[in-house]
Amino acid sequence: MPDRSHSIVVCDDVSFAWPDGTEVLYDISAVFGSGRTGLIGANGAGKTTLLKLMAGRYSPTSGSIAVSGSVGYLPQHLTLETQETVADLLGIRTKIDALAAIESGDVDPKHFDTIGEDWDIEARARAALDDIGLMDIDLARTVGTLSGGESILIALVGLQLGEHDVVLLDEPTNNLDRETRATLYETITRWRGTLIIVSHDVTLLDLMDNTAELHTGSLTIFGGNYSAYIDYLQQEQAAAEQSLRTAEQKLKTEKRQRIEAETKLARRKRFGNKAFENKREPKMIMKLRKQQAQVSAGKLRDEADDKVLVAREEVDELSQKVRADKHIRIHLPDPEVHNLRRLVEFQQPDARPVIIQGPERVAITGRNGSGKTLLIERLLSNDHSEASCISGTSYTDRIGYLPQRLDHLDDEITMLEAFRLAAPHAESEHIRAQLARFLFRADTVKQKIGELSGGERFRIALALLLLAEPPNELLILDEPTNNLDLKTIQEFVEALNTYQGALIIVSHDDVFLRQINIDTWLHLDAGGLHRSDGPSGT
Structure with missing residues (x-):
């Protein structure tokens, strides 16, 4: 078995936007070394986009991605490729075609180059399919005639046959029955090299060594499985929410004290105006005191304004740390179906x-x-x-x-x-x-x-x-x-x-x-x- 202990994926300030300018990923820098990483995030957060960038299907708008070794990729919409064959899913179509050409008498050197050392590829593929219970499946059969689970299972076998250094899986347990999922889980625990999996399957995510989350275009990597990350995130959010409530209360206090300061200054101004009008002291002294009062009032206002500004900035900063994720709102109508209908x-x-x-x-x-x-x-x-x-x-x-x-x-x-x-x-x-x-x-x-x-x-x-x-x-x-x-x-x-x-x-x-x-x-x-x-x- 090849040594894949040094396989690695490096993302350096990667950003991606659609042609219409819609930004998906922002300045992502991360290193995915040998081991299993679960990539999570809300729908539309950019998980599939990031996998496609790593697989070379997309190019970053800015930044770069470096991958050591060969890359195997299981796409999310695999089952939509209904015209693909079992051989395509296994990744051996060109080798099978080359073997068929040679057997028919075509000795073009390109066929031999295509096959390389894999003269037994069809036998190995058949044995691998037999191992997962697909004994009688034809390599020319199309995805459109397979169940969704069969398609994904065959593609996973293909990734194993390819012996890739880096493997990217997008929702691999979709359509898999519970017995096949159990087989996949066992396979995942024995996988060598760099494995990055997008999934909503908690059982699978808990088999990961690391968890990476895409949220609002940025990537966070946590050294632990999904359940450990959720525990950490909940504690972090609870602390952030408490800090935000404290900051909001402080902002209210500073605003109240700003109003109280204005009230006090207004009272002083009325008293000073009244004293000036009554001419209780010499005019020169009265003017000097008025100037001093204006300077003092200005300083007091500036200090109060600064305190409000600092408190508001703290609230804004902490608000960024508290998640306010948007949720879909599904309201199903009542069709009024009678119990005996x-x-x-x-x-x-x-x-x-x-x-x-x-x-x-x-x-x-x-x-x-x-x-x-x-x-x-x-x-x-x-x-x-x-x-x-x-x-x-x-x-x-x-x-x-x-x-x-x-x-x-x-x-x-x-x-x-x-x-x-x-x-x-x-x-x-x-x-x-x-x-x-x-x-x-x-x-x-x-x-x-x-x-x-x-x-x-x-x-x-x-x-x-x-x-x-x-x-x-x-x-x-x-x-x-x-x-x-x-x-x-x-x-x-x-x-x-x-x-x-x-x-x-x-x-x-x-x-x-x-x-x-x-x-x-x-x-x-x-x-x-x-x-x-x-x-x-x-």
């Missing part, structure tokens, strides 16, 4: 149908590749063509669907244009107000959907879903927590817990599923769709 029926050969009615909350679980997404697609299309397969019938056309890949969005149009297509009769002010609830404000609504981060893409998809009028009676969500930051997941949970319609959720995120109070757990495997007791009973 039948909404969905799943039919399956040689088994009783599964019926969903009223505002029932249903979770569908199962291994990667078991057909969960296919089951949802057959339900939405009312496809009963294959008698041997599970099919579904919906009894309502008021269904909102959030697909796993989020590939139903047009990357070439702006958010504003997407909303106008979804709500052609809505006024522009109403559309902008809806977007503002999801933190898309001002000119950001003119940003193309293809330029959005995974979390931003989810927010716009969800916002479009909630524009439905009349409100959807059933929401079907396929891996909805993919790419969401931890704060947004919590807000999403709170919103779903106020929703009065029916929910069908396909997810491997057990923590999320338990938080939204699932009524019915369904598990899909080779034996069909059957009820279970949840993750512990599947």
